Amino acid sequence: MRIELEFYGPIQDRMGGARQAAEIDGTPATLDALVAQLAQRLDGGDYLQADHLRIAVNDRLVDRNSKLALAEGDRIAFLSPFSGG
C-alpha cells in the first residue's frame, strides 16, 4: 500500500524534504507499528521514533499507540515541536 509522508519543521532537514511517498507492507495495526516499519525502511527513518515528534493522520493528531486503519493514499505527517507566536 502506498502512503504519503509529510514533514513539518526542522525534521524536513533530516528527512531531505517536506514530503515523500512510501510503500507499506501489510496493514500496521497501530501508529507505532507503522512508524517502526518506516524507521527501518527510510533513510534517517530512526528519527521518526523520537518522542518529541507529533504525528497526524490525514491532518488529525493521533496518539502513537492508537489503532490505525490505514488506507491507500493516506497522509502521515510528522511534526517537529511547534514554535509559534
Add this chain to the structure above:
Amino acid sequence: MRIELEFYGPIQDRMGGARQAAEIDGTPATLDALVAQLAQRLDGGDYLQADHLRIAVNDRLVDRNSKLALAEGDRIAFLSPFSGG
C-alpha cells in the same frame, strides 16, 4: 497656629467637605500627636485616627509616627484608601 486640613475621597462625607481650617495648640512633635489633637477638637474627628487613612503634609505622604515640624499655613491632607484604575 493655623493649618489647613484637606480631605480626599469618602472621608469628605464624614468631615463635611473637602477642606477646613484648624487652630492648633503648641507644636505637636509627631503626626500622631497632631492627629490626636484634631481628633478631640473636630466634629467627627475620631475618624481621623483610622488606620486605613493615609496622611500627607504639604503634598508629601508622611508616616504617622514621624517627627513633625509644623508651620503656620501647612496643609495636612487625609486620604481615604485609593481606588484608581
Add this chain to the structure above:
Amino acid sequence: MTDLRVYLTGERLDLPALNKALPDTETVGAVASFTGHVRGSDGLTALELTHHPAMTEPALRRIGEIALKRFALQALLIAHRHGRMAPGEPIVHIIAQAPQRRAALDAVAYTIDVLKTEAPFWKREWRSDNAIWIEPTITDQVEASQWLETET
C-alpha cells in the same frame, strides 16, 4: 534605552493615539497592554474619578519607574483619566514594551494592580443625582500586596 510616559488628563483617552506614542523599535519583541473601561451597570450614569492635584502624577511616575526597572522594560506608558466619564469610556491605558513576553505581560499586570491601591484616585458612581464612593476591594488589596511584598 528606557522610556517612561505618564499622562494624567481630564480629556477622553485617545487609545489609537496612545498606541502610537511609544517608538516602534526593532529590538522590541513583546508589547502588552491593559485598558480599564467604565463598566455600565444598573443604570449607572457616570463614573467620577477624583485625583490629587499635586500627588497623583508623581505617584504614577514612581510606579512606572519601579516597573521599568523590575521587569527590565524598554518602554512603559501609563495614561490615566480623571473627571466624569460615561459608561464605556476608558479610564486607564497601560502599555509595556520588552524584549520578552513574560516581562511585558507581568509589567502590565504589576502596573494596574499596584496603581489601584497606590495612586491617589478616588471613585464615585453616579446614578442620576445620587453618588456613592467606591472603596477598593479586598481583592484589589491582595493583588497589589502580592507584588509589593516582594519589592523590599
Add this chain to the structure above:
Amino acid sequence: MTDLRVYLTGERLDLPALNKALPDTETVGAVASFTGHVRGSDGLTALELTHHPAMTEPALRRIGEIALKRFALQALLIAHRHGRMAPGEPIVHIIAQAPQRRAALDAVAYTIDVLKTEAPFWKREWRSDNAIWIEPTITDQVEASQWLETET
C-alpha cells in the same frame, strides 16, 4: 455573549484595524492585549513562519475556545501571521475582553503561552541566505505546561 475571532494570514497584521475588530460594549470593563514582534538581532534578515495548511487554524480556534470558557471572557481575538517577516513586523496579536481585569490579563498570558507550544507553527531565522530553525525553548514548554496541567 461570547465572541471568538481567529485570523491566520500571510499579510502583515494591521494592529489598529484589529484593535477595532471587537465590539466596544458597555459591559466590557477590561481589555488586555499582547503583540509579539520579530525582534531584530545579529543581522537577522527575516523570520519565516511555516504553518500547517489544515491544522493550524483549528488549533488556534480550539485554544481560543478553551480560553473564552476558562476565563469567562466576553470576547477574544487571536491574529497570527505566517510567511516571511522583516524585523519589527508583528507576528501575533491577542486581545481579551472581560468584565474584570484579572480574567483579561490571565487570558492573554494563557493564550500566548499555550499557542507557542500547541499551535502548529515552525520558525526559521534567515540571515541573508542562511536559515536556521528555531526550536521552542524549555521556558516556552514550562510556561505552557503550567496552564495545561491544570486543564484536565
